[in-house]
Amino acid sequence: MKARIWGARGSLPVALNHKQIRAKLVTALEGAIGRDLDTPEKVADYVDHELSFDVRGTYGGNSSCVEVAAWDADAVHEHIILDLGSGVRPLAGAKLAHYGPGQPQTYHVFMSHLHWDHIMGFPFFTPAYIPGNRIIIYGCHRELETAFRRQQEPISFPVPFDELPATIEFVQMTPGVPLQLRDVTVTAKLQLHAGDSYGYRLEQGGKAMVYSTDSEHKLDNASELATFVDFFRDADLVIFDAMYTLEDSISAKADWGHSSSVVGVELCQLAGVRQLCLFHHEPIYDDARISRVLAETRRYAEVTCEAPLEIVSAYDGMEITL
Structure with missing residues (x-):
């Protein structure tokens, strides 16, 4: 992967x-x-x-969108996408440049939650406008389909949902119940966030990655933290919400539904994770500030981690091979 x-x-x-x-x-x-x-x-x-x-360079400015390349792109015309923030627009451009509009594709989209920064890219997702494409949107929220339809109502967007030429389907998932896509197993986990959010663990051929954004972790809730350690267990990669400093996450911005890089290190250390990717960067942070957060997090990990933990900071265009 x-x-x-x-x-x-x-x-x-x-x-x-x-x-x-x-x-x-x-x-x-x-x-x-x-x-x-x-x-x-x-x-x-x-x-x-x-x-x-x-x-x-720059860490970029698009909101949350991660592609998981799990299959030979030229042999299997199916793709996995995590969230549909504004980053899905350049993703769509890359797919069209590679395949052209004449080769139907299937896109499996897993939604962490339905806040606007995570769905705002869908109206600009070009494959939705091409007949023959199939877009399957998975999530644990009952309002999954409602959120996408409402976003494209005439008061908000000129193209109504029902006029999109691609075939669009919605699949309700149950947290903790694995879903199988070819040889990839996807499992959702409930996370603490306004309106709820869900992390996803993807496993294929002995490799595992976790996508856990928009998730707050209460440090005084040991049993809840333990469930995340189990969810992260032995993952090759964890993409983690590190939006705030630890100080902010437990004081001024407590209950805002996000976490910090320090908590990410602690959870990954306990779970035996190999690589931690800091994600969901605070929009007021410039590139220099994000780089300082990365450097500080690496120093913290060097002091506290018994086992090696590689730490990187996500940027638009980054590729991580498991």
Whole structure:
């Protein structure tokens, strides 16, 4: 399996502004002073190996959307998507560029919950406008279909849901009851969030990944934390809601339905997870702030983790192979 991050932001999409771009350019050019960067190769090497990621790149601005590549894309025209934030628009563009509009595809979409930042990309999901495509939307909320239909009512969007040419289906899941897609097993788990959210564990051929966003963890609830340790158990990858600092998550933003990177480390350490991916970045954080969170989290893990735990921070365009 491979996880492709198409949208890593939480709550709403964000974009770099001109001041942030200027700051990156100034930092890069200041670092180039005195260097003999007189060929394109030297410039590329400087950018790729001397500049930090928050200067040479960006964590991106699209809201939550993760693709799970589980099958040979040229042999099996079926795809797994986790959430339909604004990141699903570039995902759709990539699929159309690869397959063209003439090859029908099936998209299996698993919804963590129905807040707008996680469904807002669907009206711009091009495969929904192509006859022959099949889109199956899975979730544990009873209002699953209602949320998607309501979003495309005329007051909100010019194309009504019933006019979408693709075949669109909704499947109600039950938490804890595995669902089988070919050789991939998908299991949902209830999480603490306003209106409820659900994490997903996907298993294939001895590999396992967990997608757990929009989930708050009460540190004084040992029994509940234990259920998440079991859910994360021995996963190769956990994509984890690390929106807040630990201080905010237990004080000013307690009960807001999100978690912190420190809690992610603790849970993954107890569960024997191999790689933790920090996800659902706070929209007011710029690239430099997200990089500091990553560095601080890695330092914390070095001090506290008995077993190695690789930690990365999600960005739009990231690929993680299990």
